[in-house]
Amino acid sequence: xxxIIEETVRAxxxxxxxxxxxxxxxxxxxxxxxxxxxxxxxxxxxxxGAVTTAALLALNLYSLANNGRTLPDCNFxxxxxxxxxxxxxKGSIMYGFFYIVSMPIVGAYYARDDVQKTLGxxxxxxxxxxxxxxxxxxxxxxxxEPGEELAESAGNL
Numbered sequence: 729x730x731x732i733i734e735e736t737v738r739a740x741x742x743x744x745x746x747x748x749x750x751x752x753x754x755x756x757x758x759x760x761x762x763x764x765x766x767x768x769x770x771x772x773x774x775x776x777g778a779v780t781t782a783a784l785l786a787l788n789l790y791s792l793a794n795n796g797r798t799l800p801d802c803n804f805x806x807x808x809x810x811x812x813x814x815x816x817x818k819g820s821i822m823y824g825f826f827y828i829v830s831m832p833i834v835g836a837y838y839a840r841d842d843v844q845k846t847l848g849x850x851x852x853x854x855x856x857x858x859x860x861x862x863x864x865x866x867x868x869x870x871x872x873e874p875g876e877e878l879a880e881s882a883g884n885l
Contacts, residue, residue, distance in 0.1 A: 729769060733784045734762050735800035737833065743811045744833045754842045756833075764839075765832035780832075783825035790814075790822060 738758035747753040769777040791799040795806050802810070814826040837843055844851050 729762075729766055730781070732788060732798065732800070733765070733781060736784050736788060736798070737761050737765055737829070739800040739802075739807055740811065740829065741833050741837075743808050744830045745837055747837075753846055754840065756837050757840075760836040760840070761833040764836040768832060780828055783828045786822070786825050787814075787829060 738761070741756050741758040741761045742748065745756045747756055765780070769780070788798040788800075791797065791802060791810055794810060795802050797806075799807055799810065811826065814822050817823045841851050
């Protein structure tokens with residue numbers, strides 16, 4: 729991955745998440761955002777990697793044209809202003825680029841157990857529930873105890 733791509737994702741992390749307005753939320757980790765993007769680029773669909781790389785480079789060109797510097801080289805306030813302008817341009821190509829490059833940042837942050845717990849998600853219970861609802865054509869499903877279906881259906885009312 730190009731260094732400018734890594735630096736841009738690091739610079740964007742705090743701005744995209746906006747966690748500074750909610751003091752109870754855990755602090756974002758820009759390195760986790762970079763690592764998730766690296767994993768997506770290595771293991772993901774090549775076209776997604778090409779579009780994401782192009783979007784990050786376009787974002788830097790946009791910053792260069794508007795601020796005279798690439799996004800990582802701008803100060804915090806200039807970065808925030810530029811990203812806010814992009815965010816407000818919904819429907820534009822640059823907004824689409826903003827959305828694409830935000831995905832690994834948001835994904836890396838909200839995948840963290842401490843963030844999920846702070847937001848009220850019981851990660852262990854959700855995983856257990858998901859495992860109980862697995863549907864498979866190749867494996868047999870766990871057998872239910874008599875009356876268990878009635879209890880489940882009554883709970884969904």
